[in-house]
Amino acid sequence: MTRTFLTLLLAALTLLASACSTLDRSPPPTLERQANWVVLPFANHTETPLAGQRAEAIAEAILHSNGISKVKRYPSNLQQEALFDAGERRQQEEALAWARQQGARxxxxxxxxxxxxxxxxxxxxxAGVALQIIDVGSxxxxxxxxGGKSGWSREALSAVAQQLIRSLLGSGLSGAR
Known part of the structure; x- marks a missing residue:
């Protein structure tokens, strides 16, 4: 019975390790949960159309689920989604200017x-994403x-991305008060 148990345990551990993820995060900052937040356009470095906007929607929902109640999303009519956008930095600067106008922290x-x-x-x-929390004023x-995460063959891509973004943001928001 012990040998069977060890075999099952080893099989379970192997199975768990096969759905892998890798995460790198900086230490959590002290943030104010009640401050105004904005979600800026996510750059899409993939060949999948609208991947950035899909990740934005997931991130916004996860912010809300972590007690961040005042969240605005950059207006879609101002966004430009392109597979290969050379003006990515310019767009982020424009989005930060918009965030300042909205009074976001x-x-x-x-x-x-x-x-x-x-x-x-x-x-x-x-799924693979990189996230930053930016002080809008400075x-x-x-x-x-x-981080990056892969899932099982029958899992939805959105579920894998949600798990990844939740893991990342959970560490970034752990210092929020």
Missing amino acids: YALAGAVDEWRYKVGVDGEPA GDTLWSGS
Whole structure:
């Protein structure tokens, strides 16, 4: 019975390790939960159209679920989604200027580096994002984190991305009061 238990335990650990994620994060800053927040346009560094906007929507929902109640999203009529956008920095500066006009204290910015189903028999979902919390007034980055996660063949890509963004933002918001 002990040998069977050890075999099952080893199989379970192997199974858990096969849905991998990698995260790198800076220490959590002290943030004010009741401050005004904005979600800036996420850069899309993938070949998947609208991946940035999909990640923005997930991030906004996760901010709300973490007690950040005053969140605005950069207006879609001002966004430009392109697969290869050379004006990415200019757009972020324009978005920060908009955030200042809105009276925001913090901005969540990001980039999507992977958003796809892997090629192969199983077609596992894979997402990769980099996030930053920015002090809108100074433009300083207060926190940053990046990560990648792959899931099981029957998992939705949006579910894998949600888990990844939740893990990243959870560490960035842990110092919020």
